[in-house]
Amino acid sequence: MDNGLKKFSRSQLVVPLFSLFLLIVFNLIRDVGFFSVIVTTNNEGNTVLSGNLISILNGASELAIIAIGMTLVTASSGGQDISVGAAAAIAGSVFVRVLRENQITMPIILAAFLAGCVVAIIFGSFNGTLVAAFKIQPMIATLILFTAGRPIAYWINGGATPTVSSSLLNYIGSFIPGIPIPTPIIIVIIFGVLVSLVLRFTNLRLYTQAVGINERSARLTGINAAGIKLLSFMILGVCVAISGSIGVSRIGLINHETLLLDIEMDAILAVAIGGNSLGGGKFSLTGSVIGAYIIQALTITLYAMKVSSTAVKAYKAIVIIAIVIISSPIVKEYALRLRGRLLGKPKEVTENQ
Amino acid sequence: MISRNFSAAISGGKREPISNTGLLLSITICTFIGMYVLAMLIWGGGFLNPQQFLDIFNNNAFLIVISCGLTVVMIAGGIDISVGGITALVTMACVVYLDDHGGSVIGSMGLALGIGAAFGLVQGILISYLDIQPFIVTLAGMFFAKGMTTIVSVAPRTAVHEAFVAFKQFRIVIPGIGSFGKSGNFIPAKIEIGVIAAIAVVLAVTAILKWTRFGRNLYAVGGNKQSALMLGINVKRTKFYSHLLSGFLAGIGGYVYLLHTGAGNASNATAAEMQAIASAIIGGTLLTGGVGNAIGTLFGVLSLKNINNIVIASGLREPYWQSITTGLILCFFILLQSVVLALRGKGSFNQQLPEWLKFRDKEDSKDLTS
Numbered sequence: 001m002d003n004g005l006k007k008f009s010r011s012q013l014v015v016p017l018f019s020l021f022l023l024i025v026f027n028l029i030r031d032v033g034f035f036s037v038i039v040t041t042n043n044e045g046n047t048v049l050s051g052n053l054i055s056i057l058n059g060a061s062e063l064a065i066i067a068i069g070m071t072l073v074t075a076s077s078g079g080q081d082i083s084v085g086a087a088a089a090i091a092g093s094v095f096v097r098v099l100r101e102n103q104i105t106m107p108i109i110l111a112a113f114l115a116g117c118v119v120a121i122i123f124g125s126f127n128g129t130l131v132a133a134f135k136i137q138p139m140i141a142t143l144i145l146f147t148a149g150r151p152i153a154y155w156i157n158g159g160a161t162p163t164v165s166s167s168l169l170n171y172i173g174s175f176i177p178g179i180p181i182p183t184p185i186i187i188v189i190i191f192g193v194l195v196s197l198v199l200r201f202t203n204l205r206l207y208t209q210a211v212g213i214n215e216r217s218a219r220l221t222g223i224n225a226a227g228i229k230l231l232s233f234m235i236l237g238v239c240v241a242i243s244g245s246i247g248v249s250r251i252g253l254i255n256h257e258t259l260l261l262d263i264e265m266d267a268i269l270a271v272a273i274g275g276n277s278l279g280g281g282k283f284s285l286t287g288s289v290i291g292a293y294i295i296q297a298l299t300i301t302l303y304a305m306k307v308s309s310t311a312v313k314a315y316k317a318i319v320i321i322a323i324v325i326i327s328s329p330i331v332k333e334y335a336l337r338l339r340g341r342l343l344g345k346p347k348e349v350t351e352n353q
Numbered sequence: 354m355i356s357r358n359f360s361a362a363i364s365g366g367k368r369e370p371i372s373n374t375g376l377l378l379s380i381t382i383c384t385f386i387g388m389y390v391l392a393m394l395i396w397g398g399g400f401l402n403p404q405q406f407l408d409i410f411n412n413n414a415f416l417i418v419i420s421c422g423l424t425v426v427m428i429a430g431g432i433d434i435s436v437g438g439i440t441a442l443v444t445m446a447c448v449v450y451l452d453d454h455g456g457s458v459i460g461s462m463g464l465a466l467g468i469g470a471a472f473g474l475v476q477g478i479l480i481s482y483l484d485i486q487p488f489i490v491t492l493a494g495m496f497f498a499k500g501m502t503t504i505v506s507v508a509p510r511t512a513v514h515e516a517f518v519a520f521k522q523f524r525i526v527i528p529g530i531g532s533f534g535k536s537g538n539f540i541p542a543k544i545e546i547g548v549i550a551a552i553a554v555v556l557a558v559t560a561i562l563k564w565t566r567f568g569r570n571l572y573a574v575g576g577n578k579q580s581a582l583m584l585g586i587n588v589k590r591t592k593f594y595s596h597l598l599s600g601f602l603a604g605i606g607g608y609v610y611l612l613h614t615g616a617g618n619a620s621n622a623t624a625a626e627m628q629a630i631a632s633a634i635i636g637g638t639l640l641t642g643g644v645g646n647a648i649g650t651l652f653g654v655l656s657l658k659n660i661n662n663i664v665i666a667s668g669l670r671e672p673y674w675q676s677i678t679t680g681l682i683l684c685f686f687i688l689l690q691s692v693v694l695a696l697r698g699k700g701s702f703n704q705q706l707p708e709w710l711k712f713r714d715k716e717d718s719k720d721l722t723s
Contacts, residue, residue: 080488134691137640139432139488141687143631148680151673159671265492278486310507310619314500317493321479324490328483 012275015327016290019273023297027052027304034304042175044167049180052300060296061184062088062243062260067270067288068195069232069239075212076232077131078280079138080268084236086149087123088244088260091116093156095245096164096254104166117241123149124237125230132226132233146264153256163253173249184246191242192289199285208232212280266295273323294323373697377637377690378649385656388663396666403530403542409658414547415440415610415622417654420629420636421558422602424650426487427633428562429595430575430642431480435491436603437625438498439472441618443607445502448617451514458516462608469604470597472498477596481589487596495626502619509618512611521615525549547609554602558647567594575642631679632657635686639694657682 008014027034037051066084073081098112123145130141172183179186199205210218211225219225247259272278273294274287298319302312325331371379393400400406410417419436426433443465450456450464472494479490512518524543531541562568570591573581582588610622630640636653638645660682661675669678 130687134688135695136687136691140630140634140640143627143634144680144684144687146627147631147683148677151676154673155677159673265496268488269492272486272489278488308503308507310503311500313496314504317495317497317500320493320496321490324485324493325479325483328485330482330484 013287016274016287019323020294046175046177047180048175056297056300057185058182060292061188062246063266064188064289064292065239065243066267067292068285069236070267070271071283071285071288072232073236074271075283076208076229077138081142082264083142083145083149084240085260085263086146087120087240089150089153089256091120091241092244092248092254092259093153094119095248099164113245120241121234121237124233128230128233132229150256161255165252169249209282373644374646378646381636381649381652385652392663402532407542407544410548411545413658414551415606417551418554418606418609419603420632420650421554421647422599423629424633424638424645426595426599427638428575428645429571431487433491433599434626435494437622438495439603440607440610440622442498442502443468444611444621445505445617447611448510448512451512451517458520465608466604470601473597473600477593481592511616521612547612550609555647555651572643631683
């Protein structure tokens with residue numbers, strides 16, 4: 001066996017990539033043209049790409065961005081932030097509020113986004129402080145904002161679901177004229193590259209993993225463990241603000257009850273499907289992003305199979321359970337032992353473990 | 354802290370300081386009573402009416418039941434967020450069974466318990482024997498239950514089965530207490546059957562936690578899995594039974610919900626899992642495991658729901674105020690627990706208190722002074 005291949009077969013990306021591959025194959029068998037991308041002209045006269053593949057990539061944008069932040073939080077604190085949906089609603093409300101009080105121009109959109117960012121970072125720091133300074137379990141600490149977040153979003157816009165309409169906003173939510181790829185996909189790519197550059201050229205990855213694996217020893221080696229945890233929650237705040245702004249731009253209104261509903265669950269799933277331990281430590285952003293696309297692909301596949309939107313959850317649950325069972329260490333070990341017995345190479349099995 | 358907590362839990366001797374479980378429990382009970390007395394003094398009116406107090410039970414009996422299940426799981430260091438979904442599924446399945454398939458009341462009870470136990474069984478196996486994270490398994494369980502609810506029936510259904518409706522409308526009159534209506538007639542206070550079930554569940558879970566080997570194992574496993582293993586406790590089996598019990602109680606909770614509303618609906622018990630977690634936390638259960646109590650959880654539910662009454666009584670009728678105040682109360686309790694436990698862990702908290710407030714039994718302080 002090739003050495004590179006062997007290394008790959010032990011990587012945590014095997015199961016997510018394999019699941020994605022299976023989903024694609026399944027779709028191709030079911031309908032050969034499932035992934036065909038068509039060039040069409042939309043209502044505004046732009047040449048745009050459309051098709052199931054594009055709608056999967058486009059639809060998973062918010063989830064992919066939040067999954068990136070959630071991975072960092074999971075890695076550093078060993079817990080998950082369940083308030084991201086609520087925080088996104090708050091950031092989106094701030095975004096809309098600033099837009100509504102001004103003439104919509106590009107700088108104003110940027111300013112509105114930054115305002116949303118600042119608010120989301122403040123709420124992220126609130127969660128982060130509870131986790132880092134008061135040593136509260138992340139899920140419990142963020143339960144506070146989970147409960148109170150959407151009502152706060154409701155309150156920001158004076159208890160209404162205001163709409164904002166502007167062609168400039170459509171540039172963010174759908175297409176920029178002349179570019180056939182939906183803007184959210186481009187935003188995900190830019191953000192993903194940015195985060196991976198930060199991780200590559202700073203110590204953030206190392207420190208985050210150190211804190212997640214053993215907080216005490218990280219502190220003893222001079223890492224500011226509480227600071228790293230707080231930072232990861234603040235980064236998640238930025239992710240949440242980006243997702244919230246995209247979500248608002250897509251439909252041109254803020255509905256505090258339904259904006260990015262249940263995204264916290266999907267984001268945690270994306271992290272888990274990506275092969276990351278939910279107990280913190282080593283992490284792979286690629287895995288989480290793949291996880292996000294798996295979830296979206298699954299949803300679109302089920303819709304294409306004429307499953308009603310409310311029943312999708314049940315099928316999703318079965319697939320998720322199948323994925324986590326395959327990737328659970330005990331099943332993996334058993335499979336390795338089985339393979340060893342079948343191939344008669346018990347020595348390699350012990351090496352693999 | 355863990356060893357102290359554990360030894361206090363085992364011996365319960367008089368010379369031991371109050372255990373973490375006991376301390377958090379007493380904080381919760383005092384807060385609830387204080388809150389209620391304050392509400393009675395300030396707003397009087399409805400708060401003086403015994404029926405309003407009992408209505409907290411009537412409306413939230415199912416929440417009490419599922420919160421007890423969550424308490425058990427959380428004491429063992431796990432989490433179960435499928436309980437709300439199971440509740441919704443049970444209500445829908447029972448209504449469809451009663452109305453469309455000519456079921457009996459007893460049969461529907463069996464169905465409810467069966468659904469709950471089946472969820473608990475599968476989730477328990479996956480979590481304890483395949484070592485998959487409880488959050489993911491029960492999240493999938495929630496998705497599955499909610500999806501199945503709409504597969505059973507998309508439209509909301511109301512039960513019309515005669516025997517069931519009669520059973521549902523049965524009220525137990527509590528003799529001696531009640532209020533006077535506008536025309537001066539005496540209206541006795543009533544409770545629903547679900548409340549009896551909820552109280553029975555609380556008592557049963559308390560008894561299990563306190564007096565059975567399984568219950569004591571739960572605290573040991575949640576306190577420190579490694580030491581529990583060293584003590585010869587079957588950690589996997591304990592975790593498995595905790596999830597089985599939680600699923601079973603969610604089944605009961607679903608039936609109690611159905612007894613209250615009489616309708617099956619996919620949006621039944623939405624976000625109930627988070628309310629149940631919040632109630633358990635307010636009741637003094639730690640998500641880290643090893644600390645908790647079913648009586649505390651009961652008071653957690655009561656406190657959480659009493660806040661809503663107080664918010665409405667104080668004139669903030671907008672629905673969002675309830676969520677915001679719930680968040681604030683949760684924040685208060687979480688911070689309080691964190692601070693109290695951190696100070697106790699360092700051992701400095703007790704020394705800073707004046708003599709009469711120290712967490713010691715009376716005989717103990719006599720020994721100290723003499």
